[in-house]
Amino acid sequence: MKKALITGITGQDGSYLAEFLLEKGYEVHGIKRRASSFNTERVDHIYQDPHVENSRFHLHYGDLSDSSNLTRIISEIQPDEVYNLAAQSHVAVSFESPEYTADVDALGTLRLLEAIRFLGLEKKTRFYQASTSELFGEVQEIPQRETTPFYPRSPYAVAKMYAYWITVNYRESYGMYACNGILFNHESPRRGETFVTRKITRAIANISQGLEKCLFLGNMDALRDWGHAKDYVRMQWMMLQQESAEDFVIATGKQISVREFVRMSAAEAGVELEFSGEGIDEIATVTAADSEKAPGVNVGDVVVKVDPRYFRPAEVETLLGDPTKAKEKLGWTPEITVEEMCAEMVANDINHARQHALLKSHGYDVSVTKE
Ligand code: NDP
Numbered sequence: 001m002k003k004a005l006i007t008g009i010t011g012q013d014g015s016y017l018a019e020f021l022l023e024k025g026y027e028v029h030g031i032k033r034r035a036s037s038f039n040t041e042r043v044d045h046i047y048q049d050p051h052v053e054n055s056r057f058h059l060h061y062g063d064l065s066d067s068s069n070l071t072r073i074i075s076e077i078q079p080d081e082v083y084n085l086a087a088q089s090h091v092a093v094s095f096e097s098p099e100y101t102a103d104v105d106a107l108g109t110l111r112l113l114e115a116i117r118f119l120g121l122e123k124k125t126r127f128y129q130a131s132t133s134e135l136f137g138e139v140q141e142i143p144q145r146e147t148t149p150f151y152p153r154s155p156y157a158v159a160k161m162y163a164y165w166i167t168v169n170y171r172e173s174y175g176m177y178a179c180n181g182i183l184f185n186h187e188s189p190r191r192g193e194t195f196v197t198r199k200i201t202r203a204i205a206n207i208s209q210g211l212e213k214c215l216f217l218g219n220m221d222a223l224r225d226w227g228h229a230k231d232y233v234r235m236q237w238m239m240l241q242q243e244s245a246e247d248f249v250i251a252t253g254k255q256i257s258v259r260e261f262v263r264m265s266a267a268e269a270g271v272e273l274e275f276s277g278e279g280i281d282e283i284a285t286v287t288a289a290d291s292e293k294a295p296g297v298n299v300g301d302v303v304v305k306v307d308p309r310y311f312r313p314a315e316v317e318t319l320l321g322d323p324t325k326a327k328e329k330l331g332w333t334p335e336i337t338v339e340e341m342c343a344e345m346v347a348n349d350i351n352h353a354r355q356h357a358l359l360k361s362h363g364y365d366v367s368v369t370k371e
């Protein structure tokens with residue numbers, strides 16, 4: 001039975017990857033951080049009681065900032081595959097906490113690679129690094145492919161650039177099977193609530209059910225190549241099953257703006273929007289609403305505004321990936337379109353919103369956490 005270690009198992013990708021590897025028959029180990037409250041919501045459904053014989057799912061306390069902890073965990077598990085998905089993954093937050101982001105996202109990767117080497121596992125353990133389209137930042141070529149030069153635009157992206165090159169360096173220096181998946185944005189109903197797609201689907205759902213009045217966003221002109229996390233974790237595994245390690249761009253090859261994603265999400269919730277104004281004065285007004293699907297909304301309501309707080313000190317305006325290499329060498333193509341993904345996310349958030357609305361109508365005090 002193959003053993004995999006996933007850092008960041010409690011995150012969006014970690015949870016989908018753990019499900020995927022369990023289905024493939026792996027013994028799955030994950031590193032979770034100590035928190036003051038439970039933080040395993042995304043993997044609770046696959047939790048297996050460690051007291052049960054033959055349990056194939058194990059969680060270990062750990063942190064990418066702690067070398068001795070990582071070395072001990074890897075030494076105990078002796079994994080065949082390590083997927084390094086843990087990171088301070090929020091670009092805007094990396095401007096607030098640049099040093100922490102560098103420690104975890106850049107040096108954390110080095111700590112894992114060095115632990116594998118130090119333990120003499122460099123010929124046994126295969127290593128996947130969660131690299132990112134943010135490396136392309138101020139894009140030098142459209143679309144972006146494996147050979148496109150990097151131009152990172154945030155402390156997050158700069159830290160991830162170190163992680164990218166140290167992974168290549170350990171491959172070239174020590175013959176390790178170590179590779180980078182340069183993944184473009186990928187989302188799902190499990191996406192963190194402060195990333196823009198989930199922030200939008202959640203707010204639109206809440207607004208449609210009368211739980212919120214207005215969604216505040218930053219740069220609505222930003223263009224992204226959005227795929228579904230389920231499609232992308234499959235590719236993370238495929239990259240570790242080749243004869244030799246190589247780096248791959250994973251993307252859909254299509255891009256839409258943040259504004260378009262808002263429009264699409266609202267339409268899914270039965271609300272038609274018209275955008276007007278420019279820059280910080282841009283708003284979206286309801287022009288039609290399905291009273292059954294969206295009882296909380298009326299024609300004429302202004303439901304989206306711009307808040308400059310969400311502008312970033314340096315922005316990545318446009319990202320569009322070229323996944324040709326992944327298609328030709330690995331036979332990978334994404335199966336879920338952005339429209340299907342958006343519909344799934346809105347449906348999931350409307351479900352939550354309806355539950356909240358029901359509780360509220362029965363006198364319970366439900367607050368909606370926002371950023
Ligand atoms: P999430 O933010 O959902 O998950 C990040 C995970 O890392 C969580 O499990 C988090 O733990 C954990 N983590 C954070 N800091 C530490 C630390 N110091 N030590 C140990 N664990 C830590 O990210 P995604 O699942 O979306 O992304 C997975 C990886 O892929 C990340 O590295 C991200 O940068 C990268 N990536 C993501 C893309 C995307 O569009 N989703 C695109 C390209 C790359 P906790 O749950 O406790 O917070």
Ligand code: GDR
Nearest residue numbers: 089091132133134184185194195196197217218219222310
């Ligand atoms: P990104 O994702 O920065 O691409 O990083 P995010 O969803 O945060 O932003 C995408 C674009 O939307 C614009 N935007 C807003 N973003 C947020 N979060 N909140 C807002 O209110 C808002 N308004 C507009 C942003 O400016 C940006 O242009 C994600 C993360 O998952 C990284 O870890 C990963 O490496 C990259 O995707 C690929």
